[in-house]
Amino acid sequence: MGIKIIKRQGQTFKDKLFIPAIMGGMKTTLGHFTKNLKDVSNLTTIQYPEEQPTDVATNPRYRGVHRLTKWEDESEKCVACYMCATACPAECIFIDAEERFDGKAEKRPKEFKIDLLECVYCGYCVEACPCDAIRMDTGILSFTGSSREEFVVDKKYLMNNERAKDLSND
Structure with missing residues (x-):
């Protein structure tokens, strides 16, 4: 009949613990963290609410107070x-x-x-x-x-x- 049976993934004990997925996420997070820690000049921080963002209101799709x-x-x-x-x-x-x-x-x-x-x-x-x-x-x-x-x-x-x-x- 042409039916193809595909084995379900994630059946091993290691996959059920989600350890590889968690470690992959932690690797990405630590990579971003160390990159930002080395070069702080690329980080932009505003002191909200004393300082208001300027890039949001200039967006033509922005919807604010009526x-x-x-x-x-x-x-x-x-x-x-x-x-x-x-x-x-x-x-x-x-x-x-x-x-x-x-x-x-x-x-x-x-x-x-x-x-x-x-x-x-x-x-x-x-x-x-x-x-x-x-x-x-x-x-x-x-x-x-x-x-x-x-x-x-x-x-x-x-x-x-x-x-x-x-x-x-x-």
Whole structure:
């Protein structure tokens, strides 16, 4: 019939102890350790959080703390369509809409809140927004607080977040 029987590997006592695999891993680790110990000048260390990393925020695929974009007259671009809240897998975006009278759209968010502790920073809200009103390009690498309520950011905070200065314009 053409059936080929292949002997299973790792059946010896030495293989079952995983000693060769462990020793191989230790050899690699010690090799890196001695290489870095001999030439310390190649090691880069930053004193986080006093010194923030600069290479992460300049990456075009970086997703950080959210911001709401504005029109030239400083009004929000958001039209409260709920697309971002619908696309969010963590369900951390909360919008309460109101009527808009400035002629830019029919409605706008009266309340726009994001719970940053529940957010998984997937970027689906940015992709779902039809009017490019929400972005994740602030360059804010860490967000700290002393209570849970401080991590629920509102429309005022999101509108005041500025885009990172070292990122290129779209």
